[in-house]
Amino acid sequence: MSRKKMALAALGTILALALGLVVWLLVAKDYAIAEEHVTIEGPRSELHAVLAKPVQDANPHGVVIFVQDRGPNDADTGTYRPIWDAYAKAGFAVLSWDKPGVDGAPGNWLNQTIHDRVSEVQSVISWAYKRPDLDTTRIGIWGEGQAGFVVPEVLAARSDIRFATLVGPSTNWIHDRLFAVRAxxxxxxxxxxEVAVAVDRRDRFFTLLESGSNYQTYVRSGIDSPPMLAPAFAFAERNFRADAANAVARISTPLLLVLGGEDRAVDIAQTENLYRSKMRSDLLTVKTFADATHIITRNQIEYRDDFRVSARTLFAPTSVYAPGYLDTLRIFAKHAIA
Incomplete structure (x- = not known):
């Protein structure tokens, strides 16, 4: 083959690959949702929220309330839209909001207790009842990680939630933090x-909190070098006793428990055992994705930090998740209200 023909063949291959990539990106970000930014009166201050509704189905839509994991997250966290789209395909709108202090929202999430977060969810549900485009006979809740302390409390207190999904939910604050350090x-x-030393250091930190010691005592202890900042210490001080067991035992709502076999934040064996032992078996569905991470990403994407992961998350976020995860969410929600 001549050099000219080889060059043309190579160019054709590049163009084909580029076209395939463009098509893949368009499909991967082709969400069937319309987003509306709304302000909701919260228990302490206003909540800045996003209402994502299906674009093809007629109103009113059922609604799934999103309860986030720990940390300073905005309404989308950069990875939620594929999940919103999955619920849209089942006929549901989604309500998610910025944590206090994030993206201009008033307040500071580090000042919150678990009870504060429960009250936020209650406020959002109350707001949904005022929207004629939302069908409040079809309310669901989706929560992730630290939402495992929040969602069971909401479910135990209400009778109008048709279904809930918890992804890698926390069950005991201290146990999960020690597990996360080790993992x-x-x-x-x-x-x-080295692992044992680090775990012991966290254990001593919680012992210090249990003794009622203040921030100055913590700094002098030398447990952490450098020490965590005072707001982070106060956040841990307010919440470290969190335990979901009692609330889980009072759940009477169909619940999908989604677990990732490579979860480094939550002890999924303990989590599954708690839910199976506390909940009625006819209300509980457990789905484990053996090779998935805490937030059910594939190929360790959650734990990697490189250009390919950033590009995939930005341009094709649907492909970040473990195969079958989004379909599992959609199918469970649809069957729960059938």
């Missing part, structure tokens, strides 16, 4: 001795 350092390749 992260082990995955990083630290020695057993």
């Amino acid at each position: 992260d350092l082990t995955a990083r390749g630290d020695s057993a001795t």
Whole structure:
């Protein structure tokens, strides 16, 4: 083959790949949702929220309330839209909001207790009842991680929630934090001795909190070097006793428990055991994605930080999740209100 023909063949291959990539990106971000930014009166201050509604189905829509994991998250967190789209395909709108202090929202999420977050969810549900485009006979809740302390409390207190989905939910604050330290350092390749020292340091931190010690005592203890900032210490001080067991036992709502076999934030064995032992078996569905992470991403995407992951998350976020996860959410929601 001549050099000219080889060059043309190579160019054709590049163009074909580029066209395929463009098509893939368009499909991967082709969401069937329309987003509306709304302000909701919260228990302490206004909540800045996004209402994402299906674009093809007629009103009114059922609605899924989103309850986020720990940290300073905005309404989307950069990865929620594929999940919103999955619910839209089942005929549901989604309500999600910025945490206090994030993206200009008033307040500070570090000042919150678990009870504060429960009150937020209650306020959002009350707001939904005022919207004629939302069908409040079809309310669901989706929660992730730390939402495991919040959602069971809401479910135990209400009778109007048709279904709930919890993804890698926390069950006991102290146990999960010790587990996370051990899992992260082990995955990083630290020695057993290094892992044991780090776990002991976290254990001593919680012992200090249990003794009622203040921030100055914590700083002088030398447990952490450098020490965490005072607002983070106060946040832990307010919430470290959180335990979901009692609330889980009072759930009378169909619940989908989604677990990732590679979860480094939550002890999924303990989580599954708690839900199976506390909930009625006819109300509980457990789905484990063996190779998925805490938020059910594939190929360790959640734990990687490189250009390919950033590009995939930005341009094709649907492909970030483990195969079958989004369909699982959609199917469970649809069957729950059938």
